[in-house]
Each structure stands twice: as structure tokens, then as C-alpha cells.
Amino acid sequence: MRKALLVLTVSIVAAQSGKYGVGRAPAPEEIKRLDLTVLPDGTGLPAGGGSAAEGKLVYERRCQRCHGAEAKGGDEVAMVGGQGTLPTPKPLKTVGSYWPHATTLFDYVRRAMPFKEPGILTADQVYAVTAYILQLNGIIKDGERMDAKSLPAVRMPNRDGFIPDSRPDTGPKAKR
Amino acid sequence: MNDRSDRRKFLQWGAGIGVAMTGCSKTEKTAAVEEEGPSQLGATIRAYGERSPHEKSARFLPDTKTPEAASSRTPLADSHGIITPNGLHFERHHSGVPTIDPAAHKLLIHGLVSNPLMLTMGELKRLPSVSRVHFIECAGNSRSEWGTKGAPDVRQSHGLASCSEWTGVLLSVLLAEAGVQAKAKWLIAEGDDPCHMQRSIPLSKALDDIIVAYGQNGESLRPEQGYPLRLVVPGYEGNINVKWLRRINVTDQPGMVKDETSKYTELLGDGKARIFTFEMDAKSVITYPSGGHQLEGKGFHQITGLAWSGRGRVETVEISTDGGKTWKKAELQEPRHRMAFTRFRLGWTWDGGEAVLVSRCTDETGYTQPTRDDLIAVRGKNSDYHCNATKPWMVSADGKVTNA
Numbered sequence: 001m002r003k004a005l006l007v008l009t010v011s012i013v014a015a016q017s018g019k020y021g022v023g024r025a026p027a028p029e030e031i032k033r034l035d036l037t038v039l040p041d042g043t044g045l046p047a048g049g050g051s052a053a054e055g056k057l058v059y060e061r062r063c064q065r066c067h068g069a070e071a072k073g074g075d076e077v078a079m080v081g082g083q084g085t086l087p088t089p090k091p092l093k094t095v096g097s098y099w100p101h102a103t104t105l106f107d108y109v110r111r112a113m114p115f116k117e118p119g120i121l122t123a124d125q126v127y128a129v130t131a132y133i134l135q136l137n138g139i140i141k142d143g144e145r146m147d148a149k150s151l152p153a154v155r156m157p158n159r160d161g162f163i164p165d166s167r168p169d170t171g172p173k174a175k176r
Numbered sequence: 177m178n179d180r181s182d183r184r185k186f187l188q189w190g191a192g193i194g195v196a197m198t199g200c201s202k203t204e205k206t207a208a209v210e211e212e213g214p215s216q217l218g219a220t221i222r223a224y225g226e227r228s229p230h231e232k233s234a235r236f237l238p239d240t241k242t243p244e245a246a247s248s249r250t251p252l253a254d255s256h257g258i259i260t261p262n263g264l265h266f267e268r269h270h271s272g273v274p275t276i277d278p279a280a281h282k283l284l285i286h287g288l289v290s291n292p293l294m295l296t297m298g299e300l301k302r303l304p305s306v307s308r309v310h311f312i313e314c315a316g317n318s319r320s321e322w323g324t325k326g327a328p329d330v331r332q333s334h335g336l337a338s339c340s341e342w343t344g345v346l347l348s349v350l351l352a353e354a355g356v357q358a359k360a361k362w363l364i365a366e367g368d369d370p371c372h373m374q375r376s377i378p379l380s381k382a383l384d385d386i387i388v389a390y391g392q393n394g395e396s397l398r399p400e401q402g403y404p405l406r407l408v409v410p411g412y413e414g415n416i417n418v419k420w421l422r423r424i425n426v427t428d429q430p431g432m433v434k435d436e437t438s439k440y441t442e443l444l445g446d447g448k449a450r451i452f453t454f455e456m457d458a459k460s461v462i463t464y465p466s467g468g469h470q471l472e473g474k475g476f477h478q479i480t481g482l483a484w485s486g487r488g489r490v491e492t493v494e495i496s497t498d499g500g501k502t503w504k505k506a507e508l509q510e511p512r513h514r515m516a517f518t519r520f521r522l523g524w525t526w527d528g529g530e531a532v533l534v535s536r537c538t539d540e541t542g543y544t545q546p547t548r549d550d551l552i553a554v555r556g557k558n559s560d561y562h563c564n565a566t567k568p569w570m571v572s573a574d575g576k577v578t579n580a
Contacts, residue, residue, distance in 0.1 A: 018353035022302050023295040030294065031286050036372060037364055037425050040432045075241065087447030091558055093438070098449075101432045108434040112371035115245070118271060119370075162441065162451040169554045170546035 038107040042152030049147030050128025052135035080136045096137030102154035244272035249335025253463045258517040260338035271371035278404040287426035290355030303345045309513040311484045313337035315413035315561040329467035339517035342408045343391030364431045368422035375416045376430035411486030411515035412454040445556030456486035459564035460537035471575035474528040480521045485539035490518040499532035534568040
């Protein structure tokens with residue numbers, strides 16, 4: 001009964017705030033339940049943490065079948081190696097060689113992996129498997145623990161590898 | 177009734193002559209005319225129509241172990257006009273097509289807004305709506321054309337593009353309802369598919385022309401097009417047109433999510449990569465005659481195809497039948513919508529010799545579609561996405577049309 005009253009009150013607030021007054025104000029818990037966003041500065045990262053050693057066990061059980069031993073690639077993409085290959089005729093774009101932010105790896109694994117059961121991993125497991133991939137790439141040291149504080153502080157090798165859109169790049173109005 | 181029985185008599189008479197003169201091939205043809213019996217009633221009315229069983233046009237499906245994370249391609253050579261039939265609109269999914277009950281579906285708008293909003297489908301449909309014609313093109317469309325050996329037909333080379341009339345609420349209306357705060361610069365849109373696909377979009381675009389769409393070509397979205405709700409981001413690469421839309425988070429920075437860093441960025445020759453390359457540049461392709469077609473004979477053929485630009489209207493399309501040495505202006509179908517397919521047509525008399533057909537378009541910004549060599553000269557061969565090169569088709573003396 002108290003819950004129903006609260007919803008009624010906030011919906012009146014929403015109705016008065018917009019031009020059309022359509023829709024209702026969501027309860028903070030509703031937003032929290034749906035809000036999966038993780039930003040590069042670490043905003044949105046959950047509590048918990050994990051190490052590469054713990055992550056290896058998660059990886060072997062949940063990821064290796066598609067991504068291969070030590071994330072070197074299988075049916076699906078490699079996640080290690082390729083550093084130094086980007087300006088060559090055969091670039092290998094991996095987490096280690098290409099991805100600019102470590103937070104992206106946590107976010108993507110949490111929302112989309114494993115492919116057939118996305119969302120099955122706990123926050124600790126996601127942190128751990130993230131640590132394992134970063135450690136395989138030589139980006140963090142053995143035993144370094146990844147959590148809401150340490151993960152956004154990781155400096156990715158290709159952090160400065162991206163430039164803004166420079167089109168149009170052909171014809172008389174080309175920017176270069 | 178009299179007319180009909182007279183006709184039947186005539187047909188019988190013709191058949192008789194044919195039997196009598198079997199030595200003559202001309203009359204054999206007459207003999208082949210079969211008698212038309214009394215007409216029978218056709219099919220009854222039905223609740224939802226289907227195309228003729230003679231029509232077999234279909235999307236191209238790749239050979240893949242993961243059809244839930246794959247794309248199908250529109251058979252553009254079979255299209256008439258500018259609208260793609262809903263059943264033939266290209267698909268790209270990342271974790272399969274979800275089954276969503278529209279009565280339970282909601283859109284959440286939150287983040288840097290004064291009044292977070294939760295909207296049901298019914299509430300969205302109460303708001304002022306627009307219907308606009310826009311293409312959607314996957315950034316990976318024509319990826320095959322970076323190589324020396326392009327795709328054999330236009331379905332495979334250009335079929336990750338389709339065009340529909342979309343109906344929905346302008347995102348600017350919803351954002352005004354929610355009250356965007358001064359420090360907001362981006363929003364992150366998220367789908368309700370199993371992987372919760374997401375993309376960051378500049379707030380300026382959201383306040384301009386993005387549609388939160390529930391309608392496609394007069395009916396509700398198809399499940400594979402995001403039913404019951406999707407974003408249509410005019411002119412921007414397909415991936416950003418988030419399907420099964422469930423959440424919009426207004427932020428002061430982009431999420432730097434997987435599909436805007438690891439994917440959908442263009443690696444240049446020096447090892448740097450372009451990021452946030454949203455607009456699909458002006459592009460055109462001849463759909464008839466195109467790869468796989470067989471010209472029936474010398475003489476008149478209508479060359480036709482599609483042109484589009486992510487930066488506005490198509491202004492001109494030129495066609496060459498000699499591989500780009502000389503060009504003629506094609507006729508453009510009106511009205512020409514912004515960020516929409518534009519149908520072009522040009523009459524052509526084929527003399528029976530070899531010909532190389534190619535089209536190039538210019539959009540309202542004055543930008544002209546480049547050649548593959550033009551693009552490779554500035555981007556190298558590893559940029560993967562955003563290939564908008566001109567596409568030549570070779571007509572051989574036997575009338576066969578192949579990838580040139």
C-alpha cells in the first residue's frame with residue numbers, strides 16, 4: 001500500500017513537469033536494476049573484484065571453447081597479441097593491441113558474454129576474467145586485482161590510437 | 177457469354193489447322209495455344225496477405241555457425257522504387273531476435289535529466305508522431321569491395337542497406353519531456369536483446385532528427401527490425417540505430433563501448449584509427465543491369481539503381497557505360513527525401529558489345545562518390561567499414577553481367 005502511494009505521488013510529479021505529462025517517474029530501484037552503463041572513468045562499475053588467477057578458471061570454463069587457449073583465438077576472435085601490428089598490412093586488432101579502455105572489456109563481458117548465456121557471470125567473475133585477459137596481454141602484473149577503483153586506472157597500450165572523424169577525405173572539400 | 181464461346185470456337189479452329197499442317201513451325205506455335213476452360217473462382221479474402229508464390233526474392237544468408245550474431249542482405253536488384261519490403265529489410269543481430277511482449281515493454285530515460293521517465297508503448301503512441309523515409313546502412317556494407325575481387329552481385333555487395341518509411345516520436349520530444357541538464361553531451365542507447373547492444377550518440381543529433389520508431393512501412397516494426405521499439409538515426413551507420421530500445425542514459429561522455437571502439441572504427445595506414453565516424457557517405461549502385469543478370473538481347477534497356485547519402489539529399493547521379501570515360505545524368509525519382517534511397521533511371525540502347533556500367537552520385541553538400549582507388553589512397557586497405565566506392569559492372573557480348 002505504501003509502495004502504491006509512492007508511485008502515485010511521483011507520477012503526478014512527472015505529469016506536471018513535461019509538456020505532455022505522459023509517462024511516469026521511475027523509482028530509483030527501477031533505474032538501478034536496469035542501469036548497466038559503465039563509463040571509462042569507472043562510473044557504474046559494481047562492487048567486487050577478481051584476479052587473473054581466479055579469472056583463468058572462469059575463462060577455461062566459460063570462454064575458452066570459442067576464444068581458444070590463453071585467448072589466442074579459435075572459432076571467435078583472439079583477445080591477446082597484435083601489439084605493434086596496427087600500421088602493418090596485416091593488423092591484428094585485439095583487446096591488447098587495439099582497445100582504448102579496460103572498462104569496455106568489463107562492460108562487454110558483463111552484458112554480452114558468454115555468447116549463449118549472457119549475464120550468467122557474477123561481478124567478481126567478470127572482474128576476474130577481465131584481469132586474466134589484461135594479464136595475458138602484459139598490461140597488468142600477476143596478482144593485480146581488478147575492481148571499481150583499479151580497472152579504470154589501467155592504461156591501455158592503444159589509448160591514444162584514435163583520432164576524430166576526418167571526412168570528407170576525398171574530392172575538392174577533402175580535409176587532408 | 178457469346179464472346180467467350182466465339183473465342184473458344186476460334187481456338188479450336190486454330191488447333192485444328194495446327195494438326196493439319198505439322199510440317200510448318202509457325203503453325204505449330206498456334207497449335208500450342210491451349211483452350212481456356214470456363215473460369216474458376218480465385219482465392220478468398222484473407223486476414224493477412226502474402227506475395228505471389230511466383231515471387232522468390234529473398235535475403236542472402238551467410239554460411240555461419242552463429243546465425244544469431246550475423247547479417248542477412250537485401251536483394252536490392254529485385255526492389256522497385258525506393259522502399260524495401262519489410263520482409264526483405266537487411267538484418268544484423270548480435271545475440272538473436274528477442275521475443276518481446278509490447279504490453280510489457282517500457283522505455284527508460286534517465287541520467288542527466290531533471291525528470292527521469294518510464295514510458296509504455298501505449299504512452300509513446302499518445303505523443304506527437306512523425307513518419308519519415310530513411311535508409312539504414314550497415315557500416316560494413318560493401319566491405320567486399322575493398323578487395324580486388326568484389327562481390328558477384330548487388331545483394332552481396334550492397335545488400336546491407338535498406339530503406340523504409342519509419343513512424344514514431346522524435347527523440348527530441350522525449351528529451352524535452354525529461355528535461356536534459358546543461359552538462360549533458362551524449363546519450364547511450366541500449367537494446368533489450370540478450371546482449372543489451374548499446375551505442376553512444378551525440379546529444380546534438382538526438383535533439384535534431386532521431387526517431388524513436390514503432391512503425392515501418394505502415395505496420396508495426398518486424399521483430400528482426402526491433403519490435404516493438406527502435407531508434408532510427410538518419411544517415412548514421414546502421415549499428416547506432418539501436419533495436420528493441422529499452423533505455424536511454426543521458427551522459428556527459430560517451431561510453432566507449434565495444435561497438436564504438438573495438439568495432440566500427442576505421443584503421444588507417446599509419447596505425448591510427450578514426451572513431452565516431454557516424455555518417456554514411458554518398459553512395460550509389462546500379463541494380464539493373466547488375467551482377468548475375470543476363471541481358472535478353474540488343475536494344476533498349478533501362479539502367480536503374482539506388483543512390484543515398486547520410487548527409488542529406490542526393491542531388492545528381494551520373495551513369496557511364498564505358499567504365500567512367502564519359503558520363504550522362506540519370507533521371508532522379510521525386511520526391512527526393514533526405515537520408516533516403518533515391519531511385520535513378522536512364523534509358524540505354526545496348527549495341528551488343530562489351531560495356532562497363534558504373535554510377536556515381538553527388539549529394540547536397542557537393543560531395544561526389546569516390547572510386548575504390550580514391551578511398552584506398554587516403555585510408556589504406558584496412559579501414560574495413562564505410563566503403564562507398566563506385567561499383568562497375570561488366571556486360572559481356574553474350575549479355576552476361578558480372579562484377580567488373
